[in-house]
Amino acid sequence: MACAVQYNLIASKEITLKQTETTLSDITAEIADKRAFLTVKQEDLVELDNEVDALGAQLGKTRDELKKTRKSLGGVIGGFSAFAGIPxxxxxxxxxxxxRRDMKERAANQPVVDF
Known part of the structure; x- marks a missing residue:
């Protein structure tokens, strides 16, 4: 009887062991999937960082061009104002x-009225 109890105990432990092994293999596969996903996302992040850097450099150039254009436009407006203002x-x-000359002539041509 002791043998039968130990046999049942061993059988239940083998079932538990197989379930644990199945769970372990499932978890190992899930970890591998997560690592692959992480690798892909890291590559995407590197690409996005490069794109952000490129766009940042382009934005900096655009800002510099806007500043130059603003200064140039200010000079053109100032020059136009001077040349339009002088005439x-x-x-x-x-x-x-x-x-004034017309007013003086009118005053000279008007008769003097004494009261």
Whole structure:
């Protein structure tokens, strides 16, 4: 009887061992899958980092170009203002001189009225 009990005990332990081995192989396969997934994601991360660096460099160049364009545009606007403003000032001065001359002529041509 002791043999039968030990035989049953050994049989149940063998079943438990086989289940544990199956679980271990499943876990080992899952770990391998996770490692492969991790490797792929790390490669993707490296590619994305390279792309971010390239876009960052491109953005830096674009910012520099915008600064240069802004300075250039400011110079053009300033030059245009100067060249457009000078003739306007001259025209305004001519109109003022003419208006004063006309006012003097009108005053000279009006009869003096004594009360």
């Amino acid at each position: 306007l000032v001259i025209i305004a001065a001519i109109l003022i001189v003419r208006k």
